[in-house]
Amino acid sequence: MKSIATIVTAAALAAFLAGCGGGSGPSTASGVTPQQAANAQPQSVLFTITVPKPATATTVRHAAYVSPATESAVVTVTPGTGVQAPATTTTTVNCTSSCTASVQAYPGSNTFTVSLYGGQNGQGPQLSTGSQTATIAAGTNTLSMTFNGVPFAVTATSNPASLSTTQLTATLTFSVLDAASNPITAPGVYAQSIALTSSSPHVTLSSASLTSPSQNSVTATYDGSSSVCGTTVNVTATIGSVRRFHRPSASRSCVSPWRRRRSRSSTFPRR
DSSP states (O other), X not given: OOXXXXXXXXXXXXXXXXXXXXXXXXXXXXXXXHHHHHHTSOEEEEEEEEOOOOOOTTOOOXXXXXXXXXXXXXXXXXXXXXXXXXXOEEEEEEOSSEEEEEEEEOSEEEEEEEEEESSGGGOSOEEEEEEEEEEEOSSEEEEEOOOEEOOOEEEEEEESSOOBTTBOEEEEEEEEEOTXXXXXXXXXXXXXXXXEEESOTTEEESXXXXXXXXXXXXXXXXXXXXXXXXXXXXXXXXXXXXXXXXXXXXXXXXXXXXXXXXXXXXXXXXX
């Protein structure tokens, strides 16, 4: 697996679908036109996903999220109702600086689902996933897809760093990481929502969840109650059923410094 320290970039994805087939023309002796004959045949669909390099200080962010730790892609083609296709097909391709493969799709409405993994042959942690429904015709087809990062861990910072009876609110800014420790960036959403909870009714949160990288700031509000003086209030982020982030705030004379702690886990989603 590639060794990736950090990422401050994302990659725009263009999955170019190149179909092959004939144009319209006169009917054959059987009464079937060349166009109709082409529509009864699967089309070769070529896709290319660019895997970004680890970021530098001068790297520019792009439009969609592809982790630089991506080592393979799994493409599933699901035919829609009425499409002359035998069944759902799955193709796995290994990646270097890009993932390139040709899949088969019959003319008509098809749903393309692409999952990107941190290991070869569709193994290792799932890093991101995307899905797009497109109508494939005989000829050339183009599909654009946005990937949604799969959350694995969460970190956060607080501004200001403490709460008190004279400072009742703080802004918590979260960074959500994939299984290769790369921050997940917009414009996609998280493949799993992240639940946020406070351990005290006296410290409330402006949102109960994180759903996308564009919504990574939450306001924590302290009601001024003296009952939490000298106690600890925890804000916890939970991905699915696994708690990934635990942020204790130790109260001292009703002033609560927020201290960060990263949780670790050996589990990760697999295909």
